[in-house]
Amino acid sequence: MPTPTSIAQLAASAHELAGLTFADLAQQLQQPVPADFSRHKGWGGMLIELALGASAGSKPEPDFPHLGVELKTLPISATGQPLETTFVCVAPMTDASQQTWQNSALRKKLAHVLWVPVLAEKALSPAQRQIGSPFLWRPSQAQEQALQQDWQELTDLLALGQVQQISAHLGEYLQLRPKAANGKIRTQAIGEHGQTVMAQPKGFYLRTCFTSWILRQQFAPN
Template sequence: MQAPESIDQLSARAQAIAGLSLAELADQFDQPVPADFSRHKGWGGMLIELALGATAGSKPEPDFPELGVELKTLPISSTGQPLETTFVCVAPMLDASRQQWHTSSFRKKVAHVLWVPVLADKGMSPAQRQIGSPFLWQLSGEQEQVLKRDWQELTDLLALGQISQINAHFGEYLQLRPKAANGSVRTQAFGEHGELIQTQPKGFYLRTSFTSWILRQQFAPK
């Protein structure tokens, strides 16, 4: 699928897949459907990227770079609650001290997002999971302030070499967590005394409290 040429075209493509099961969508693009997610954790998201024409891949820019729009699939329960945190981008391990909020990869990724909820209750196979109603969302002033506060706290800790002190409890709406294919992967970071150390790569994740906020904003009765 070619990249969409406009926001309207992207929105139309997204609405066209609403209500489909992942098996039905996979069939449209002649893609095999895994029996489970044990070795195919990101399969659903990649299928939706294919269907919508996302082009950025793992680059530190929005999935639709020409439109400035990021694509995020969001597994939800039958009651509309997010089931897991949402990965945004890899954290800057060696140049955290040079990071500025307004030019950060994180802010570029969350400024304008196409959210695609996917019904993914426990026990549903990949084939059975169902695409909900996609919607375009832009970061509000209040939401930007709370994310900026968390991002700055976590980025400052990285810059000061305090990576060993960071745990899942830091950040009200944003987490910094290991992000690698397995626990043996290592990358360089700065230690407390400015020395280079080996540690697990880290990524920024939106907590479910933040994505719940977005869903209420979009779907709560007006």
């Protein structure tokens, strides 16, 4: 699909997806539908990217760089609750001390997001998953402050060489977790004495409590 040239055009295209199953959308785009997600974990997100003309791919910039808008699919339950954490971006493993919240990749990614909720109960096959009502979102002042606080605490640990002390339990709304194709992959990081060490690559993920906050803000503002 062509890349949208305005936010209004992107919003209109996203609105047209509401109510479609992945089977419906795949048929429109002439794409095969996997029987399950065992080898196709990101298939649904890539299908929506294709439908909306996202262009950034895996680059450290928003999916629609010319619009400054990131695209995020959000698997939800039948009651509208997020079913999993949301990956945002990779963490700075060797230059964390040079990072500030203002210039961070995470802040840039979350400055303006097109959220696409997807009904994704485990009993549903990829074909049966259904797209909800997409919406554009910018973080409120309270949400940005909450993210900044978690980001700063986690990034400080990376900068101070405490990579081995980081666990998914840290952070109220944001967490750092391994982000690699498998657990054997290692990358350079900073050790506690400033030396270079090898560690699992890590990524920033939004906890479900934060995406629940976003959904309440959008669909139950009162």
